[in-house]
Amino acid sequence: MESKYIVWFFFFSIATLFTICLCIGNPSARCKENERQALLVxxxxxxxxxxxxxxWAGEGDCCSWFGVVCDxxxxxxxxxxxxxxxxx
Incomplete structure (x- = not known):
């Protein structure tokens, strides 16, 4: 009976980590240079x-600019x- 709970706990832990990774996305993904230039124009x-x-200025990440939403x-x-x- 105890091993059944361990398996469920393991499954739940993996499912939770997978969900968190999907929600966070890629923190290193930044605004594309050509899109940043187009927004400045x-x-x-x-x-x-x-x-x-x-x-909306400089070389910064345009995904952090006011009103800009990025994937x-x-x-x-x-x-x-x-x-x-x-x-x-």
Missing amino acids: FKHDLEDPSNRLLS NSTGQFKVICLKTFDSI
Whole structure:
């Protein structure tokens, strides 16, 4: 009976670790250089009087920029979310 619990504990531990690894993604995945450059060109064509896009600069990881959402596993840019509620 005791070995049955050990097997279940082992299975549960492996399943938990696998799930955690899937959720975390690849922490070394960073923004692609060509996508970072495209976002900087896009920013240049925007008006930003409130300076919300101040983080969109330099050589940094564009996945950490305000309003930019990237895929956790590939680092590929997915979405820009710049909606303001002031204009509603």
